Amino acid sequence: MENFSAILNGTAENVTVVTEPVPVEGAELTLPQHELTQEEMSKRILGYITEKQTYGQLKALIPSKLPEDEKDFTASCIEEVEYDARVYSLEGHTTRVIVPEEYAQKLDIVRQRRLGQLDLLPEDMVGYLNRVLPEDILAILDELPNRSYVREISLVDWLNPRDVWIRALRKSETFTSAASTTPDGQVLLYRFDISEFLRATIFHEWNHNLEAQFKAEVELPWDAAINMEWFVWVSNDYAKVSPGEHWAVFGEAILQKDGSLFAEVVNKLGPMRTMVWATALGKALDAVPVANRSCYHDIWVARVAYATKNAAGPATANAAVMLRRAQCLDAYLKTLSATTPAAVA
Numbered sequence: 014m015e016n017f018s019a020i021l022n023g024t025a026e027n028v029t030v031v032t033e034p035v036p037v038e039g040a041e042l043t044l045p046q047h048e049l050t051q052e053e054m055s056k057r058i059l060g061y062i063t064e065k066q067t068y069g070q071l072k073a074l075i076p077s078k079l080p081e082d083e084k085d086f087t088a089s090c091i092e093e094v095e096y097d098a099r100v101y102s103l104e105g106h107t108t109r110v111i112v113p114e115e116y117a118q119k120l121d122i123v124r125q126r127r128l129g130q131l132d133l134l135p136e137d138m139v140g141y142l143n144r145v146l147p148e149d150i151l152a153i154l155d156e157l158p159n160r161s162y163v164r165e166i167s168l169v170d171w172l173n174p175r176d177v178w179i180r181a182l183r184k185s186e187t188f189t190s191a192a193s194t195t196p197d198g199q200v201l202l203y204r205f206d207i208s209e210f211l212r213a214t215i216f217h218e219w220n221h222n223l224e225a226q227f228k229a230e231v232e233l234p235w236d237a238a239i240n241m242e243w244f245v246w247v248s249n250d251y252a253k254v255s256p257g258e259h260w261a262v263f264g265e266a267i268l269q270k271d272g273s274l275f276a277e278v279v280n281k282l283g284p285m286r287t288m289v290w291a292t293a294l295g296k297a298l299d300a301v302p303v304a305n306r307s308c309y310h311d312i313w314v315a316r317v318a319y320a321t322k323n324a325a326g327p328a329t330a331n332a333a334v335m336l337r338r339a340q341c342l343d344a345y346l347k348t349l350s351a352t353t354p355a356a357v358a
C-alpha cells in the first residue's frame with residue numbers, strides 16, 4: 014500500500030507554501046502620472062509622408078455559414094484593400110503611426126478643435142471629438158518598457174472586419190474589437206476614442222509582442238506556470254481564452270500603475286507566472302538603447318529586480334508542492350492500473 018500522505022508531504026525537504034505577501038518597500042514601484050498637454054503632444058508630430066497601405070476588409074459577399082477555421086475565414090471572407098495613408102513621424106519614437114488619408118483629414122479638424130483653433134466641429138463629425146489622434150498615442154509609447162516592439166499602429170475609421178468571425182466563435186452577438194495586432198507587431202485601433210482603455214489596449218498589444226520576442230524561451234515554462242497557477246487568480250477571465258491571452262492579461266497586472274497591487278501579484282497572486290514574465294521583461298529592458306528608454310525605465314528595472322527577488326521563493330515552493338501532488342496522483346493511478354481487471358470485450 015502506497016503512503017500517499019508521505020509522498021504529498023515530502024521527505025527530502027521541508028516545503029511550505031508561502032501565501033503571505035511581503036510588504037512593498039515604499040512607493041517607488043508606483044508609476045507617477047505621465048501627462049502631456051495637447052500642445053506638447055502636437056509639437057512632437059514631426060510630419061508625415063504619404064504611402065499606399067493595405068488593410069483587410071470584409072468582402073461584399075460572404076458565405077452565410079462562416080468557416081470555423083480562421084485561415085479558411087480569411088481566405089473566403091477577407092480581401093486586401095489599398096488606401097492612400099499618412100505615415101506620421103513622432104519625436105522620440107520609431108513606431109510608424111499610420112492613418113488613411115480620408116480619416117487623417119477628419120482628425121486634422123478634431124486637432125484644430127482640441128487646440129482651440131475651431132469653435133465647433135462640423136455637424137457630420139460630432140461623434141469624432143474624442144477620437145484618438147496620432148499624438149495621443151505618443152504619450153503612451155513614451156511609457157512602454159521597449160518601444161521598438163510596436164512597429165506600427167494604424168488608426169482607422171472602421172470596425173474590425175474579423176468581428177463577424179469572432180462573434181460566431183464566441184457565440185456573442187455584440188462583441189466588437191477595440192484593437193488587433195499581428196505577430197509582426199502591426200497594431201490596429203478601430204474607431205478608437207480617448208480613455209484609460211487606450212493605455213490598457215496599447216500595453217496589452219505590446220505584451221503580445223513581448224511574448225513573440227521571447228516565445229522560444231518562455232512558451233513551455235509559461236504553459237506550465239499558468240496550468241499550475243491560473244486557479245489562484247486571474248484579473249480578467251479573458252486570460253482563459255489561450256496561453257497567449259493569459260500572457261497579455263497577466264502583463265497588464267505586472268505593468269499596472271499601482272506599485273502595491275503589482276507587489277501583491279508578485280508575492281501572492283502569481284509568483285510562478287511572475288518569474289517567467291519578469292524574465293522576458295528584464296531582457297526587453299536590457300535591449301533598449303539609452304536614447305529610447307521609457308519615461309519609467311528606472312521603475313521598470315526596479316520592478317524586475319523586486320519581482321525576481323520576491324517571487325522566486327513562493328514560486329519554487331509552490332512548484333515543489335505541485336510536483337509532489339503530481340507524483341502522488343501518478344502513484345495512485347499506478348495502483349489502480351495494477352488492481353483494475355481488464356475490461357471485458
Ligand SMILES: [Zn+2]
Nearest residue numbers: 217221258261
Ligand atoms: Zn490579446
